[in-house]
Amino acid sequence: MSKKEYPVVLRFEGMTPGDLAGYEAHRLRKGGDLGHVDRKRSGLNQRLLGENDWAETAQLEIQEIRQEMFAAELDYLERRKDRKAIKQRLAEGPRDPWRASRHGPLREVILTANKEWFEATEDSDELFNTQREDDFERLAIDWLQTNFGDDVIHARADRDEQAYHIHAVILPRAAVRKYGVDCRMLQPSVHPLIRNYETAQDSVGAQFEDIGLVRGERRKQAIRDALANGKEPPAKRRHVRPAKWRQMEEKRLAEEAAKVEKRRRETASRAREAGDIIRFSEALAKGSADDPVSDGDATAMPEMLREPTGPGHEPSKGIARARKAFRMAFNVLRRRARKEAEATAAAQVASAVEDIKQADQTIVEIAVQLPKGLRERIAKTRRKLTAKIMTLDPSSKGRAKGRNSDETQM
Template sequence: MKSTKHPIVLRFAGMHPSDISGYEAHRYRKYGDLGHIDPSKPKPRLLIGTTNWAEEALAEIKLIKIETFAAELTELDRRKRRKDLKKRRIEGPRDPWRASRHGPLREVLLTANKDWFEETQSNDELFNTVREKQFEERAVAWLKEHFGDDVIHARADTDEQAYHIHAVIMPRATVHKYGVECHMLQPSIHPLIKNYEAAQDSVGEWFSEIGLVRGEARKRAIRDALNSGKAPPEKRRHVRPAEWRAKEELRLAKEAADLETRRREVAEREDIAEDVISYAEAVSAGDIDEDGKPIKPSTPTRAPITPDRRTGFGFVKARKAFQAVAKRLALRAAIKAKQAAETRIAAEISEIKKADATILEIARLLPKGLRGKIADVRRKLTASIMALDPAAKGRGRKPGQQQSGPE
């Protein structure tokens, strides 16, 4: 397998003494983000410190607090500052470190890409742990070299995706205070904690002997870009594995939900299309009417349209569409028939009116007695004609208006 240059990964994270109990619970896989843990793999292995390191660390911190508090009270008493002495007795011991958002302890993470651990020149070992042993030896040596006894705990996590090492540093310092030497926790006493770039340079050189390289010098690249007047590279924010996994699980769940929604929509459209086709085939074959009611038994060559099938959404949709079209066609046919009838009636009424005009001309030539009889008959005939004329409907004669006739 061709070897690839992989970077050594080093991370420092602030840690408060109150975080130790949660840290230990996760070490024993009882608390925290456990979704990525593989129970079939070996449990975390202790590398530095005792199994009771957490209790020992907390007890030591408590002892430092009490010793410093006693030294302070002794100094106030020696200086006869009774008021301050009384006040400090009420307040009690203070934390033996300067308050900061990071806390006085440091958690260290050392690892590399999982592909690097899987590269091996030997097939003798079942789980290919050659690289893990090489990495572990270098990591323990680097921690002891640069932090000495302040490394109160280190462990190897082998039950996650990539092998990695966690360590806890308790930076002990001694200061002259209250007339005596007092202990306190001070992370800056370690140059590699104080200077993050120096720490990256250090591990890059230390692990180069086993084929790893220093990670990208982003801070240096940003500084060089600013000094040369160029735009600095975009600043990266380190995302803790638990946070990344939570976001990734949310993204995958959303994609799965969207995929399921699209699958259901496609299946629904397919069902509707199948119902429409079945309806159309059944209507064209004369098996059902436009309301979806059976007309005759289905032919043996086709499956019958069952009641359940007739109640399908697509079937109902097709039936409603067919009924709507049928109603529109029927209405259109009725309108055309009415228009044709009105046209025919109008033509016939026109011919009758012409005949009426002829009768009127003839009546004027007859004696007065005959003209009166013809006028009475003509009025009755005209009323019947106007009742048939659509154009005359709704147009009655005004009160007192008489129909013209032969005099």
């Protein structure tokens, strides 16, 4: 089984002079993101390079460079006798001695490796072996000083976070020809390893290979190979600062917890609604079986299905939903019952009308045999009675003609 390989981790982070105060506050564990810090181990942190007042000294040097460049600019304008420009620049004041960029003129360097690599103790019987930390520190200081020289104004080792790591700050001093003289300014690209990330990864990989660490993933080469072979290149990896990552992770965990709590509440709410519906249904079934139908109306709505009114009558969501469902079903049944009742009544009326018709025919047959005077009286009475009775029969429309012929025969 092959031995697991651990890469040495190198990152550059842009900084501005205004970031130094916050950087120092975090270094001294007096500010910044401290949620991940084991305060019991903060005493093990160690300053490796630079004096204790390095940040203040750096600020003073940057201000000095700013004033030097401003003086050189004013001398240049004076030599050109450009009074208007001199007046304008005096009003504006000194400018920052670096080219504006989103990264800033300074660089923070972070060097570390996987926590598992530092904790491995197979070469020693000591439980708390720090040999790997010591070796890593020695090689890191050598690499920083070899590649950045005196521009490494600060370096420290942190042992109170998840994995041992080293922070360093680079003040990239450069000399440029400007305003007819040599001027100092801050220029990160003066250092080849800052200018070329892949070269920096190669350099740090070679530096730490003697203690078993390897170079990090060659992502740019992988992209070039993929493009050359007509394949989809791997997605560009964007580094997120630890503090930002922890903030994002805390937000993600909080959102997940909120979703879990929402699902729990929804489940509990549905369970309560189901219980309410069951109890409502049981109460409705019991009430409808025991209560007499009001006013003898088989289609009268039970009291429990009616909308509650007045204060203190707000039902639970479960009961409200059950009441609505039952009321809709009850209305359908009620309409069906009314239609069935109307159909039954119509059949009964039709049967009665048919009986009346038969009786009327009998009267006609008898009246034919009576004297003319009696026939006329019966015919007159029959017209009034028949007119009222036949209104009950929808099929009687248009039958007046037939009725008149019967009367003529009488």
